[in-house]
Amino acid sequence: MRTTLLAAALALTLTATGLAASPSLSAVRPTGGQRATEVDVTFSGARLGDAVEIVYYQPGITTLSIKKVNNDAVTARLKIAPDCALGLHDLRVRTASGISELRTFSVGALKEVVEVEPNNDFAKPQPVAMNVTINGVAENEDVDYYVVEAKKGDRISAEVEGHRLGILEFDPYVAIMNAKRFELGSSDDAALVFRDGFTSIIAPEDGKYIIQVRESSYSGNGSCLYRLHVGNFPRATAVLPAGGKPGETLEVRWIGDAAGETTSKVTVPATASGEYGLVRQDAKGISPYPNTFRVTPLGNVLEAEPNDDQAHATPFAAPMAINGAIGKPGDVDHFVFKAGKGQVYDIHCYARRIRSPLDPVMYLGKKGGGAMLGADDAIGPDAYFRFQAPEDAEYVIWLVDQLGKGGPDYAYRIEVTPVAPALTMSTAAERIPLGTGVMAVAVPKGNRQAILIYGSRADFGGELNVGVGSVPAGVAVEAPVMAASQGVVPVLFTAKADAPLAGSLAEVTGKPVDPKLQVPSKFDQSSVLVIGQNQVTVWQRSVDRLAVAVTEECPYTIEIVEPKVPLVRGGSMGLKVRANRKPGFKAAISVYLPWNPPGVGSAGGIVIPEGQNEAVIPMNADGGAELRTWKIVVNGASGVASGPIMVSSQLANLTISQPYLNFAFQSASVEQGKETDLAIKVQKAVDFPGEAQVTLIGLPNKVTTDVKKITKDTTDLIFHIKTDKVSPAGNHQSLFCQVVVTQNGEPVVHNIGSTSLRIDVPLPPKPAPAKPVQVAAAPAAKPAPAAAPARPLSRLEKLRLQAQQARAGK
Numbered sequence: 001m002r003t004t005l006l007a008a009a010l011a012l013t014l015t016a017t018g019l020a021a022s023p024s025l026s027a028v029r030p031t032g033g034q035r036a037t038e039v040d041v042t043f044s045g046a047r048l049g050d051a052v053e054i055v056y057y058q059p060g061i062t063t064l065s066i067k068k069v070n071n072d073a074v075t076a077r078l079k080i081a082p083d084c085a086l087g088l089h090d091l092r093v094r095t096a097s098g099i100s101e102l103r104t105f106s107v108g109a110l111k112e113v114v115e116v117e118p119n120n121d122f123a124k125p126q127p128v129a130m131n132v133t134i135n136g137v138a139e140n141e142d143v144d145y146y147v148v149e150a151k152k153g154d155r156i157s158a159e160v161e162g163h164r165l166g167i168l169e170f171d172p173y174v175a176i177m178n179a180k181r182f183e184l185g186s187s188d189d190a191a192l193v194f195r196d197g198f199t200s201i202i203a204p205e206d207g208k209y210i211i212q213v214r215e216s217s218y219s220g221n222g223s224c225l226y227r228l229h230v231g232n233f234p235r236a237t238a239v240l241p242a243g244g245k246p247g248e249t250l251e252v253r254w255i256g257d258a259a260g261e262t263t264s265k266v267t268v269p270a271t272a273s274g275e276y277g278l279v280r281q282d283a284k285g286i287s288p289y290p291n292t293f294r295v296t297p298l299g300n301v302l303e304a305e306p307n308d309d310q311a312h313a314t315p316f317a318a319p320m321a322i323n324g325a326i327g328k329p330g331d332v333d334h335f336v337f338k339a340g341k342g343q344v345y346d347i348h349c350y351a352r353r354i355r356s357p358l359d360p361v362m363y364l365g366k367k368g369g370g371a372m373l374g375a376d377d378a379i380g381p382d383a384y385f386r387f388q389a390p391e392d393a394e395y396v397i398w399l400v401d402q403l404g405k406g407g408p409d410y411a412y413r414i415e416v417t418p419v420a421p422a423l424t425m426s427t428a429a430e431r432i433p434l435g436t437g438v439m440a441v442a443v444p445k446g447n448r449q450a451i452l453i454y455g456s457r458a459d460f461g462g463e464l465n466v467g468v469g470s471v472p473a474g475v476a477v478e479a480p481v482m483a484a485s486q487g488v489v490p491v492l493f494t495a496k497a498d499a500p501l502a503g504s505l506a507e508v509t510g511k512p513v514d515p516k517l518q519v520p521s522k523f524d525q526s527s528v529l530v531i532g533q534n535q536v537t538v539w540q541r542s543v544d545r546l547a548v549a550v551t552e553e554c555p556y557t558i559e560i561v562e563p564k565v566p567l568v569r570g571g572s573m574g575l576k577v578r579a580n581r582k583p584g585f586k587a588a589i590s591v592y593l594p595w596n597p598p599g600v601g602s603a604g605g606i607v608i609p610e611g612q613n614e615a616v617i618p619m620n621a622d623g624g625a626e627l628r629t630w631k632i633v634v635n636g637a638s639g640v641a642s643g644p645i646m647v648s649s650q651l652a653n654l655t656i657s658q659p660y661l662n663f664a665f666q667s668a669s670v671e672q673g674k675e676t677d678l679a680i681k682v683q684k685a686v687d688f689p690g691e692a693q694v695t696l697i698g699l700p701n702k703v704t705t706d707v708k709k710i711t712k713d714t715t716d717l718i719f720h721i722k723t724d725k726v727s728p729a730g731n732h733q734s735l736f737c738q739v740v741v742t743q744n745g746e747p748v749v750h751n752i753g754s755t756s757l758r759i760d761v762p763l764p765p766k767p768a769p770a771k772p773v774q775v776a777a778a779p780a781a782k783p784a785p786a787a788a789p790a791r792p793l794s795r796l797e798k799l800r801l802q803a804q805q806a807r808a809g810k
Contacts, residue, residue, distance in 0.1 A: 022438060022644055023047045025093050025100035030135050031165050032106030032227050036082035038064065039112075041105070043093050044073040050096040051076075053503055057091065057543045060084030060107065080107055086279055087289050088164065090527075090543050092440065094503040097551050099440040101432045102527040104166055104541060106227055108133045109286045119144050122181060125210055130156075131231035131285060138162070138172065138213065138220035146211040148230060150203040155232045155259050158185075158211050159288050162226040163195035166529030166539050170224045171195050173216040179208050188216050191357040192237050193289065194539075200235050200258035233285030234259065238409035239278055241302060241323035242354045243294030244268045250300070254280050255325070256409040268295055274522075275353075292354045294413055296321065307334045310367055310396050318345055322414040326358055326399065326406040334398045336367060337416070339389035349375075349383040349399065350413040358410040359402040367394040376402060386419065421460035423521040425510045427451060427546065430527040434535075439525060440547035441506075443475060444554035446497035450490045450633045450648040451546075452595055455482050455510045463513040466491060471506050472550050474499025478651055480631035481513060490595050490633045492651050495550045505545035555585035558608075558636040560649045564744035566657035567600065567621050571750045574616040577634050577649065579608050586611045589638040593617065597632065597656065599625025608636075621656055629655045660686040660741055660748065663717075665755035671762045673725040678705075678757070680717040680737070687712050688741045688748075697751075698735040700759070702727040710739075723759060731758045 026045040033039035043051065049071035054063045061084060064077040074093075084107050093100040111129075115136030119126035125145035128134060136144055150156050162172035174197035175186035184204075187197035203209065213228055214220070237256030244250050247270035254262050257280070266278055277290025301316040303324030313334035316322055322335050339345070351358040362383035363371040375383040381402075389395065401410060430439040443449045455464050466479035466489060474496040482489040508523040523544055530539040561576040577591045589608040596602050599622045608615040617634070634649040662683040670676035678696070694708040694717065702724035708717055735757055739750040 021047050021639065022098040022442065022646065023051070023093060023095045023100045025103050027167075028091075028103050028105055030112070031104075031167075031225055032108055032112075032133070032135075032161075033078065033080055034112050034133065035060070035080045035084040035086070035107050035109060037112075038077055038079050040075055040077050042069065042073060042075050044069075045093075045100065046072050047097070048072055048074050048093060048095060048100070051093050052096055052501065053094040054078070055092045055094050055099070055503055055505065055547055056089060057505065057545065058085060058089045061089060061091075061105070078105075085277070085290075086286070087277060088541070090541055092547055094547075094549050095551075096501055098442040099438060099503070099547050099549050101438050102430060102529075102541060102543065104529070106161060106165065108227065108229060108288055109233075110229060110231060110288070115144060119146065121145065122210065122212075128230060131233065132229075133288070134228040134230065136213065136226050136228060137222060138170070138215045138224040138226060139222060140215075140220055141218045142220055143212060143214045143218075146213075146228070146230065147208050148211065149208055150206070150232070152203055152205045154203045155200060155234070155257075155284065156203055156209055157198075157200040157229070157231060157233050157235050157258070159193065159198040159229045159235065160196050160213055160226050161193075161229070161289075162224065163530075163539060164193070165225060165227070166541070167225055168221075168223050169530055169532050169538050170220070170226075171216045172197055172224075172226055173212075173214050174199060174228070175212045176201055177210045177212060178204075179210070181210075184209075191352065192291075192355045194355075198235060202258050229288040231285055233287055234280045234282045235287050236280045236291060238325065238356060238411035239280075239291045239293060240325065240411055241300040241321070242292075242350065242411055242413040243296060243298070243321055243323070243415075244300065245297055246270050246272055246295055252278070255411065261408075268293075294321070294350060294354065294415075296415065298415060298417070301335075303333055303335070308332050310334055310336070310398075313367075313396050313398075316416075318416045319418055320416055322397070322416070324399075324412060325408060326401050326410040326412070327408055328406045329401075330404050331406045332398055332400050334396055335414070336394055336396050338394050339387075339392075341389055341391045344386065344388045344419045346386055346415075346417050346419055347384065347397065348379075348415045348417075350415065351383075351411070352381045353379070354411065354413060356409065356411045357405075357407070358412055359405075360412055361400050361402050362397065362414070363399075364395060364397050367396050419459055421517070421519045422458040423460075423464070423510045423512075423519050424456040424458075425466070425508045425521055425523045426454045426456070427525050428454070429540075430525070431531065432527060432529055433531045434528075439527070440549070441493050442549050442551045443493045443495040444551050444645075444647060445495050445499050445501075447554050447557055448492055448494045448648045448650065449646065450492045450594065450635065450651075452488050453479070453482075453491045453508060454488045456487060460512070460517060460519055462517065464489075465511045465513055467507075467509040467511065468493075468546070468548075469507045469509070470504050470545075471548050472499065472502040472504050475548065475550060480651065482510070483626070483628065483630075485598060485626060488595060490631065490651065492633060492648060493548065499550045501550055501552070503547065503549035506548045508546050554645050554647050555582040556580060556589060556636070556638065556645075557647060558589065558591065558634060558649045560632070560634055560652040562652040563654065563746065565746045565748045566655040567619060567625075568657050568659045568748060568750055569599075569621050569625050569627075570623050570659060570752060571748065572618065572620040573749060575602070575619050575634075575654075577606075577608065577615050577617060577636075579613045579636065581613065587638045589636045591615055591617060591634050591636050593619075593632060594635050595632070597626065597628070597630040597654065599623075600630075600654075600656065625656045627656050627658065629653050658685055659750050659752060660684070660688050661692075661739055661750060661752060663737055663753040665735075665753050667756045667758070668721065669758040669760065670721065670723055671760045672723055672727050672729060673762070675720065675722050678719040678721055678735075678755070680719070680753075682710060682714050682717050684712050684714075688743060690742060692739050692741045695738045695740075696721075696735060697738050698732070699757070700728050700730075700732045703757070703759070721757065727759050729759050729761045731756055 185199035236254035313336035
């Protein structure tokens with residue numbers, strides 16, 4: 001009876017463990033909600049039934065409850081705070097068994113309503129109140145119409161979120177029309193809202209106004225979801241200055257609103273950095289989406305018109321941020337500053353990066369002269385260059401639109417900064433549509449998981465220490481030093497067997513090993529949500545922390561049997577990987593190295609077979625492999641009925657060393673069917689114990705030789721080569737020696753040198769001498785005819801003859 005109960009308990013354990021598979025999140029519905037409300041949201045995909053938390057990267061949303069719908073979906077009740085930031089919020093679903101891909105949820109300020117079909121007839125639009133957000137879908141050849149009422153002088157704004165929801169490549173179009181179907185405003189691919197649309201008008205009369213939404217080419221589908229914000233809220237198309245300092249209070253101009261330009265004071269959060277969002281608000285309402293605003297330590301200078309030529313350039317002192325707008329078609333803005341000989345500046349023009357329609361072309365030259373530098377489309381459509389002053393002088397920066405366009409909202413921000421070292425840490429991009437894998441760490445209890453951390457150095461070099469903070473309780477992090485020659489390192493997370501199931505957003509940092517280098521670092525992880533033709537990224541999100549979780553136990557662990565010998569340049573090795581299985585788990589386990597040290601290769605497609613516990617991964621090093629002891633890791637992937645399970649080995653040492661021996665080959669030649677010797681000069685580089693086995697590799701068919709033994713004292717080696725009459729003739733150039741040195745009970749495999757063996761076809765044998773042949777006597781020859789009488793010599797010929805005779809007589 002006790003045995004039966006134990007078996008039943010084991011079966012239950014394995015069933016629970018079988019659920020420990022990576023979740024996948026493909027849809028969040030609805031795609032957004034109104035702040036200061038509670039909303040029920042369904043998260044669907046695969047293996048989500050054991051969800052325990054929604055992980056939010058930005059504050060303002062909390063989860064009140066999670067209910068299982070089925071194994072692939074859950075419904076969560078979300079509470080959105082009254083002061084929650086408007087716009088997109090990044091999230092993941094954490095289950096008891098893993099972490100999902102990143103998705104987004106849009107927070108708005110307006111009441112949420114739902115599209116009601118049919119609403120595709122202009123004469124029968126769906127009535128909606130002003131200041132609502134409509135959740136709809138643009139089907140194929142579908143046109144959705146909504147009707148609002150407005151008084152003369154009212155502002156009517158319509159902004160559609162479709163592309164920004166990150167579901168698929170969706171290009172929405174929005175228009176405002178009067179009751180006579182005359183288009184008063186329309187938008188498609190507005191720079192302000194990426195590929196989405198926004199338009200705003202002032203109502204010319206009392207009456208009804210129709211809002212039209214569709215896919216721009218009428219080619220929508222059931223996945224073309226949108227959120228249409230309709231109301232009399234303000235919507236500025238630009239803000240100047242386009243940036244400020246952390247903690248600073250400054251006055252900004254809101255440009256491009258249908259009701260006219262205004263100004264207001266804003267305070268930049270002291271903790272903000274990089275890109276921040278400013279939201280326009282007035283007595284009529286609040287914008288549904290923020291304007292991009294740069295947060296840096298730089299001061300601001302605003303352009304002072306006229307500055308259309310060098311003589312009227314707006315002065316500034318670097319470092320500084322210059323803010324302005326190409327205010328009309330053909331406009332050129334100039335700015336002048338002093339620089340000393342040898343001073344170096346990075347000069348960035350932010351235009352499209354702050355969602356301006358400007359396509360900037362930027363120049364720099366000495367005042368009074370022509371352009372020394374020019375840039376266009378250096379970072380997307382934006383311009384950038386690095387400038388080193390050749391002498392003490394005044395220099396001018398000037399800016400134009402590439403197509404000669406302009407307008408009040410063709411805003412820009414030029415940041416002029418001294419060159420300074422910077423460090424960006426990251427993971428590989430999470431390219432979700434391609435199924436490249438979740439870029440998060442889900443560590444099973446009592447197990448390990450590794451992730452590759454990248455370090456991008458700018459204007460400095462050297463080794464880096466990698467730090468990971470704010471991980472869940474019971475999790476330890478092991479991060480090797482990132483070599484100076486490398487921009488990536490495997491970082492290992494290990495969870496204790498009794499670690500509680502939990503998750504966190506961990507802070508990843510980098511720091512130079514050299515204490516004299518003080519370099520700021522940031523973490524930037526990209527998640528690509530939509531990919532277009534030719535694998536071009538269409539929409540992506542970036543977050544500043546790494547999701548880490550402790551998950552349920554996994555039914556196996558793996559470990560590297562750490563090599564006791566080095567992998568030599570030009571050599572090879574079999575890396576043994578061992579699996580430790582829990583009772584009852586027999587599935588095959590794929591094993592692979594997610595990263596190889598420079599100059600090292602490893603085989604893919606290696607599997608620990610079902611029911612077995614070991615596999616060997618072939619590895620090799622080329623002649624330029626970096627000499628160093630590296631930390632390597634092996635990932636193991638297996639699965640159960642519910643999906644894949646991935647764990648990692650420990651970090652193991654792999655030493656790359658110089659070959660123990662060098663060979664100098666002499667080429668050899670031989671005729672088919674004969675024998676010859678191949679001589680080799682042996683030069684020892686490293687002492688080694690005992691005898692090494694040397695095999696000549698690459699011999700052609702029907703050519704043989706013996707395996708040789710050498711010691712560390714051997715200086716000469718001869719292979720006696722035997723050929724066959726049918727050995728292929730020709731110059732065989734792929735011969736090399738495989739030398740196996742046994743050290744610490746393990747082989748150190750060298751593949752050394754290269755030589756050739758020429759096999760010739762034997763010359764044909766000489767023909768045998770012919771036997772004498774008896775022939776009949778020839779008939780008597782006829783007497784020769786009498787010689788013709790000699791021709792008399794000429795006088796000149798006689799003189800020449802006398803001269804020859806005289807010389808002969810001397």
